[in-house]
Amino acid sequence: MITARDIQVRIGQKTILQGVNFTAKPGQVTAIVGPNGSGKTTLLRALTDEVPWTGQVQINGQDTSVYKPWELAAIRGVLPQAATLAFPFTVVEVVRMGLMSGIHGNKDIIAQQALQIVGLEGYSERFFQELSGGEQQRAHLARVLCQVWEPVQNGSPRWLLLDEPVASLDIGHQLLIMNCLSDFARRGGGVVAVMHDLNLTAMVADAVAIIAEGRAIARGPVADVFNDQTLSMAYKCDLRTNTIPARTKSFILPQVASLSNLAV
């Protein structure tokens, strides 16, 4: 379980997040959504100690400040929105960096399997800096997957905290990665992902938190939280949630005010 209470983040004079509560359960994909600049990435960065914050963050029942850096690394992998790389490392060398903290098993095999999961088999010997943006993103995801290779270790869940993991991917790879995250959760791990695409979120996430103007305005199962009123309020535009009759998953359509004018 990841629990955050009363998270506040101030950068300079500006308050980015105020009084945000957040929980994520193991076995679930928990999405953080919200409009641009609402503070959703900042919430993830507070959870992962990348920005100064006040409040309380617990992971598996203990304050994050109690853990040593390598202990935290052994229970959670973090994927930033844009990761840089200095020096000409190859793809597999980057992926193997995720295997640093006490992984059991053959590291070469795990690295190759991780590359296969993100659809980069055959890329291991390429130079990382020569890959496209989407490929680099997937290579970093493979590295993070390696870091928490077994979703449950000694009875405790491990966590993936991801900032827009599919932002620069085509639709096929978006589905591939989201399926891989669902699979990680089904096997007992926990996934927290900042998401941009509401339909992808509705399709894959189990729970969701909507952040708007620095506050968590709704939290809970996707079916409860994704409704016309909440989404329209959060995104400040007219949105409609719909459900395909044969399925239970909802999808969201924007209501374009001038659409009727276009109809002949």
Add this chain to the structure above:
Amino acid sequence: MAAPTDRRSRARQAHIWLALFLVAVSVISLATGPTGTSLWGAVAKLLAGEPLTAMERVVLWDIRMPRLILGIIVGTALAVSGAVMQGLFRNPLADPGLVGVSAGAGLGAILAIVLGALLPVWAQDVAGNALVPIAAFMGGWLSTIILYRVSTRQGRTSVATMLLAGIAIGALTGAVSGILVYMADDRQLRDLTFWGLGSLAGATWSKVLVAGPLIGLAVIASLLLGRGLNALALGEATAAHLGIPVQRLKSASILIVAAATGAAVAVSGGIGFIGIVVPHLLRLATGPDHETLLLNAALLGATLLLGADIISRLIIAPAELPIGIVTAVLGAPVFLWILLRRRGLVDL
């Protein structure tokens, strides 16, 4: 380009090849000199149980041997501090010589030479030879910290700021050094000039004893940083998420660079380009993995510096060219060639 598994095993094989190469160059270094004293003759005598002549003992044991050892430790120090600094700044252009760390260490050394004379005689006795290297270490340490603070914001290093800050530190230390040189008396001036040329010619056992432990500790400590520096290539935040105690890694790197550069500069003056060319060549040949790069850099740095020292002794024999000139003449074109060849890939 080579496959990564190839790169990894090649990097490990390189430990052995470079060590053998170092041994070979060491033997040549011991056998080379203007006096015509033969290493082989001396070895044959020792094997036959005959005593060495006084000349042989002095030339081999008091002149060539300390020079050999000093060459090894200085070459190692320069190459390793270059590699560590490039890892810390996540940039292949970071080099103690280029960005003012050597200049800071140099200022420390000059301060010690000039102001050390003002100390009471008993303090001069106590401090003795150790004062110059310690002052050089402090100077290098201060300039590295200033450089890092100025050029790194939120875990990202601006190369432009780093190079400009290096120029500023270099100019400032140059000015202060100038004032001290102006104040110096004749004997101190001779010390300063000799030291500033960059040479192993003044090698003595006492210099080896002073610089050796500091550089030895720094180099051994650096070998523990490989994983951390690899992770740091992904940025500070990601390195922390990979379980690296980033703050400690950075402090350790800065101390290592300062200790190795400071001690090297104190005993051999300004020898350039080893710190930038050696890690560059090794990255081209065996990849950027710091877990193998640091040891290989130590071995190749020592070998190249000994090679340059042999050239500096032979080229205008019986006189000697300062070794700093040899490393610059050989190193600068190699460095430019590397930059041209990898123009698309060097991340400036």
